[in-house]
Amino acid sequence: MPQLNFQYNFPVLQGAATRSYVTQTPFYFAFNVADSVSWVNFNIVAGADTNNISIGLYSITGSSLSLANSASLNLTLTSPSWASITATSATQNITPGTWYLGLNGGTGAALTFQGQTIVVPGNAFPGAFIGGVATATTAGLPASVATSDLDITGGQEMFVPYVLLTG
């Protein structure tokens, strides 16, 4: 497969469920990349938020997430909108496979994201790590995260925002 120009987690906007995250409480979710794609624009749909947002690209080894790259953006939105995060810490051609994205806000108000309408199972996902929310507040994005330190059940924990990566 040739180099991709874009990769998404959801192929269409399918309604607009929203979730809010307490300030400086990062959450993580899986992101499959079908083939190599350059990180130029990481687009998400944020709410009417005024806050700094950081996005991190993580790989997973065992039960540990490791930060491979990151970018941040100061949001000043008055209504829900696509937000394009471009200022990466390093250029990267993302290789195919399963990655994880981490999102965290600064010290501003809670961040709200839009994504798919979700189902909230009452038990934890029984397979490999699929996503979760930090149980302690932290500034920025940790260089490594133990998945055992994350809350992995509930609505916030299973929510996945729309993400569109364009090269």
Add this chain to the structure above:
Amino acid sequence: MASVRLNLFQNFPLVHQAAASVLQGAGTAHIMGVVIPGSISFNTPMVILSEGGTAASVTLSFGLYSLNGSTLSLANSASRTFNTNTTGIYWASLATSATQDIAPGNWYFAMMSSTSGGAGNMSFMCNLVGNIGAAGNVAGGVFVRGIATVSSSALQASIATSDLKKEQASAGADEETLQPYVVISA
């Protein structure tokens, strides 16, 4: 990543979130970028038709485009003219113009109806429209989803990216996020 052969490819999963919607009609193509993870023969594209019992004649055109620089180029096409007067929801196959083995990677599906559907009481299964808010704050980078405004009722051999409008470009413009469901069967 090693290439595999696919028997089926759908532009989005048709799970319990779909609705019958009329398309914009002649002159507006709904365009959706997709990631096709393996090779697939362009044999039979299929849509899901929803009819309301009024006599109607609608031509649905499907275009397979690749992006080359600032131009979408037509690689293949399919179409079908529906002349109906029934009620119900049906699978409908489109006739392709040429055989093709679609290579894996990014492609664009374009769909255009000859009428807006309402007059003919005919619509197609599409995504639930996700109008997320403010106009103008579109996703950065290359065009991925939206509409093209073309000057004729036929899909063009090439479409300049300057003639494309990304989803959320306009306030309340549901047509920019509306995408008809299509599945390609090899």
